[in-house]
Amino acid sequence: MKTRLTCPCGVLLTGKDEDELVENVQAHLREQHPSHEYTREQILFMAL
Structure with a gap:
């Protein structure tokens, strides 16, 4: 399960699940x- 993504602007975005x-x-x-x-x-x- 993917729960994080770093935006090209540098902000790390997360979630407890994919939704x-x-x-x-x-x-x-x-x-x-x-x-x-x-x-x-x-x-x-x-x-990721």
């Missing part, structure tokens, strides 16, 4: 990088 990780990454993108959108599959591909 929470995806939610947290998408929230970060909306707040900090509104011109970027990634699907669940894309986020999980980049996650």
